Amino acid sequence: MIKTILILCFFILSQSSYAFPINDLKPGGIATINVAPITQHKPRVSFETKPVALVKGKHNWLAIVGIPLSATAGFHKVKIVDEKKQTHYKSFRVRNYHYRTQRLRISNKNKVNPNKKSRARIQRESRLKQKLQNTFTPHQAHLNFMRPVSGRDSGRFGLKRILNKQKRNPHSGMDIAAPLGRSVKATETGTVLYTGNLFFTGNVVYLNHGNGLISLYAHLSKINVKKGQNIKRGQLIGKVGSTGRVTGPHLHWSVYLNGNTVDPALFLRKKHTKANPIKK
Numbered sequence: 130m131i132k133t134i135l136i137l138c139f140f141i142l143s144q145s146s147y148a149f150p151i152n153d154l155k156p157g158g159i160a161t162i163n164v165a166p167i168t169q170h171k172p173r174v175s176f177e178t179k180p181v182a183l184v185k186g187k188h189n190w191l192a193i194v195g196i197p198l199s200a201t202a203g204f205h206k207v208k209i210v211d212e213k214k215q216t217h218y219k220s221f222r223v224r225n226y227h228y229r230t231q232r233l234r235i236s237n238k239n240k241v242n243p244n245k246k247s248r249a250r251i252q253r254e255s256r257l258k259q260k261l262q263n264t265f266t267p268h269q270a271h272l273n274f275m276r277p278v279s280g281r282d283s284g285r286f287g288l289k290r291i292l293n294k295q296k297r298n299p300h301s302g303m304d305i306a307a308p309l310g311r312s313v314k315a316t317e318t319g320t321v322l323y324t325g326n327l328f329f330t331g332n333v334v335y336l337n338h339g340n341g342l343i344s345l346y347a348h349l350s351k352i353n354v355k356k357g358q359n360i361k362r363g364q365l366i367g368k369v370g371s372t373g374r375v376t377g378p379h380l381h382w383s384v385y386l387n388g389n390t391v392d393p394a395l396f397l398r399k400k401h402t403k404a405n406p407i408k409k
Contacts, residue, residue, distance in 0.1 A: 148273035151395040155226035160194040170212035182340035195386025228287035240374035263388040270340035271317040274396035280307030286392040301390040302383030309378040311369040321358045331372025347381035
């Protein structure tokens, strides 16, 4: 009986897999690609000249590629440089996907049509945000994400935004409506990359999870961490607020991969299942 249990436990462990995001080949989605056998040295992989997160699967090195919202339908490719410094390419096909439209009314008109002073601030902050979301550090990415706050999904990723009857950029994250002051927790282990107050996103925290995987928590009423601080998965990092451009208290949660904003929902698997990577 004990022998049978041990064999069963071994079988379960051998079949278990890492926590991977869902493979969804759409604009704003994620492509998980086999790039080399695990027996080989770790290759260097890039997509559109930017380095890509690379993790160990059971048998292969897997590239976790963030697909930009602006990606066109059709074939795209990653560049792979192996241990012998030889270059290879692997392709994946992005499908057409239609995101819904969301119409919102913002009472603070300066947050929709900023004045001259605000526009200058926005330009400065835009350069900062580009730098933050393109951060790439060599340590392996932590991928076992959890939901950062409990609440109702009030704004899905990719929504075409119309604010006060004016078209704006697509929604770059997930909005979770929650009461003012509710605890916001780190979705995964990481290091605080930045904290501060930005024009559109209000009080924010950026966490670096490694290998170009970054998470953003916006509109906070309170920030409980400091730049450079090491954070554990589930640790308190702030409180739900309504700072920045908002219609009410909520958390705006964004995730970036290789500099591209991707759908956070793809990281929220109910169970840790196989990655089903692209092999071609």
